[in-house]
Amino acid sequence: MCLCSPCLLQSEKEKDVISAVSSSSKLFCTLLERKDLFIGKLPGEEEALSGDAEEKYRIFMRHRYNSCVEVMLELLGHEVHSIKESALCCLMKFAAGEGQHPLEDLDWSEHYSFPRELIQAVVGRLLSKTTDNSLLISRFQEFLEMEDVRYYVMSSIRENVGKVMDKNKGAVAPIYQSNVFTLMSNISMPSQESELTNFMEHKRVFERMWLGFLKYKLPSSMYKKVLVILHDSILPHMSKPTLMIDFLTAAYEVGGAISLLALNGLFVLIHQHNLDYPDFYKKLYNLLEPSVFHVKYRARFFHLANLFLSSSHLPVYLVAAFAKRLARLALTAPPTALLIVLPFIYNLIRRHPSCRVLIHKPSTEDESMEDPYLMDEEDPAQCCALESSLWEVKTLQRHYHPDVAKAAMLINTPLSEQEDDISEVLEITAYELMERDLKQTQTKSIPLEFETASQLLKGGDVLGQHFCLN
Numbered sequence: 001m002c003l004c005s006p007c008l009l010q011s012e013k014e015k016d017v018i019s020a021v022s023s024s025s026k027l028f029c030t031l032l033e034r035k036d037l038f039i040g041k042l043p044g045e046e047e048a049l050s051g052d053a054e055e056k057y058r059i060f061m062r063h064r065y066n067s068c069v070e071v072m073l074e075l076l077g078h079e080v081h082s083i084k085e086s087a088l089c090c091l092m093k094f095a096a097g098e099g100q101h102p103l104e105d106l107d108w109s110e111h112y113s114f115p116r117e118l119i120q121a122v123v124g125r126l127l128s129k130t131t132d133n134s135l136l137i138s139r140f141q142e143f144l145e146m147e148d149v150r151y152y153v154m155s156s157i158r159e160n161v162g163k164v165m166d167k168n169k170g171a172v173a174p175i176y177q178s179n180v181f182t183l184m185s186n187i188s189m190p191s192q193e194s195e196l197t198n199f200m201e202h203k204r205v206f207e208r209m210w211l212g213f214l215k216y217k218l219p220s221s222m223y224k225k226v227l228v229i230l231h232d233s234i235l236p237h238m239s240k241p242t243l244m245i246d247f248l249t250a251a252y253e254v255g256g257a258i259s260l261l262a263l264n265g266l267f268v269l270i271h272q273h274n275l276d277y278p279d280f281y282k283k284l285y286n287l288l289e290p291s292v293f294h295v296k297y298r299a300r301f302f303h304l305a306n307l308f309l310s311s312s313h314l315p316v317y318l319v320a321a322f323a324k325r326l327a328r329l330a331l332t333a334p335p336t337a338l339l340i341v342l343p344f345i346y347n348l349i350r351r352h353p354s355c356r357v358l359i360h361k362p363s364t365e366d367e368s369m370e371d372p373y374l375m376d377e378e379d380p381a382q383c384c385a386l387e388s389s390l391w392e393v394k395t396l397q398r399h400y401h402p403d404v405a406k407a408a409m410l411i412n413t414p415l416s417e418q419e420d421d422i423s424e425v426l427e428i429t430a431y432e433l434m435e436r437d438l439k440q441t442q443t444k445s446i447p448l449e450f451e452t453a454s455q456l457l458k459g460g461d462v463l464g465q466h467f468c469l470n
Contacts, residue, residue: 032097038062123156227261293337321380327392343420
C-alpha cells in the first residue's frame with residue numbers, strides 16, 4: 001500500500017513520483033477490474049468496523065482509491081510537466097476502468113455508467129486560473145477522440161465556465177480563459193451524423209459550450225483567436241449559428257483587425273445562414289480610416305472588403321459612399337496603399353455603372369465649388385457621395401510617384417469591363433516598391449544616323465555625301 005500513499009507520490013524526486021503513479025495506476029485498475037472496490041454509496045471507514053472481512057477490505061480499498069485520485073488531481077498542478085502528464089494518463093485510465101466497472105449502483109434503466117465526477121474534476125484542474133496548461137491540454141487531446149469523453153468534457157467545461165466567471169462577476173480572467181479556449185479548440189466535432197451515436201445531442205452540447213464561453217468578455221487577444229477558427233471549427237457544428245451574433249457584435253467593438261474579422265463572421269452568417277443584419281455595411285464603412293493603410297492587416301482588410309462589396313446588387317448610394325471615402329483617404333495614403341486603392345475604386349465603378357456619375361458629373365455655372373460629401377458622417381446613406389465627384393483621383397494624377405500618377409490617369413479614359421486583379425498588389429511593401437524603382441532597366445540603343453557610315457574617312461566623295469546628309 002505504500003506505493004499509493006503520499007510518501008512516494010509526493011516525493012521530491014521526479015523518478016520516484018512517476019514510478020509511484022505508474023504502480024498506483026496498475027494496482028487500482030486491477031482492483032477495478034476484479035471488482036475489489038466497494039460499489040455504491042461509500043460508508044465512512046469508522047462505520048465499516050462491523051461486518052465481514054471481505055466487505056471491510058472493499059470499503060478500505062475504495063477509500064484508498066479515492067485518496068489516490070485526490071493526490072493524482074493535485075499532481076496535475078505539479079511544476080514538473082512529466083509528472084503532470086503521468087498523473088493525467090493515470091486518471092484517464094481510472095476513468096476508463098470506472099466506465100467498464102462502475103463504482104456506483106446502476107439504475108434499472110441504465111446500461112452504462114460514465115465517471116462524470118472524475119472527468120469534471122480533471123477538467124477543473126486543467127482549467128487552472130493561475131497556470132498556463134496549454135502543454136498538458138495538448139496531451140489530453142488524444143482522450144477527446146472518444147465520444148463519451150468528449151461529450152462529458154464539453155458538459156464539464158460549460159458548467160465550470162459558468163461557475164468561475166459568475167464568481168468572478170464576468171471580469172476578464174486571462175489565464176483561465178486562455179486554458180478554456182485551448183481545451184475547447186482542441187475538441188474536433190465530426191461533421192457527419194454517421195460518425196456519432198448521438199449526433200444531435202453532441203451538437204447541442206457543443207453549441208452550449210461555446211455560447212456559454214463567448215457570452216463573457218474576453219481578453220482582447222483572444223477575440224482574434226476565436227474569430228480565426230470561427231468559420232471552420234465552430235459555426236459548421238452549431239444548430240443555430242445565428243446565435244453568435246451577440247459575440248460578433250461585441251467583437252466588432254474591440255476595433256482594428258478584430259472588428260474586421262468580426263465583420264467577416266457576420267458576412268458568413270448573412271450569406272450562408274440568412275442573417276438579417278442591416279448595419280453590416282455601415283460598420284464596414286466606419287472601419288475606413290487613415291490607419292487602415294498603415295497596419296499589418298491592410299492586405300486582409302482590402303481582400304475582405306473586396307469580397308464584401310463584390311455583389312452587383314448593392315445600392316448605388318452605398319457603393320458611391322465607399323468609392324468616395326476611399327478617394328478622400330487616398331489623398332494622405334502612402335504609394336503602396338494607393339496602388340491598391342485606385343484599382344479598388346475602379347472595380348467598384350465597373351461593377352456598378354451608375355457610379356460613373358462620380359467621374360462624368362455635369363456641371364453648371366452657378367455650381368458651388370464646395371464638395372457636398374460629408375466625411376464625418378457615419379451613415380453611408382447620409383454622406384451625399386452621389387452629389388460629389390472623384391476629384392481626389394484627378395489630384396493624384398500629379399502624385400510624386402510615377403506608378404501612382406499613371407494609375408490615377410486611367411480615370412481619364414473609359415474603364416474596361418474587366419476588373420483589375422488587386423491580389424497582385426495587396427502584399428506589396430514600400431521596400432519592394434523602392435527596389436522596383438531603383439532596378440536598372442536595359443536601355444535600348446538610340447540610332448544616331450539614318451544610314452550607317454562605313455567609309456567616312458576613306459574618300460572625299462563619301463565624306464561629301466556625309467556632309468550632305470547633315
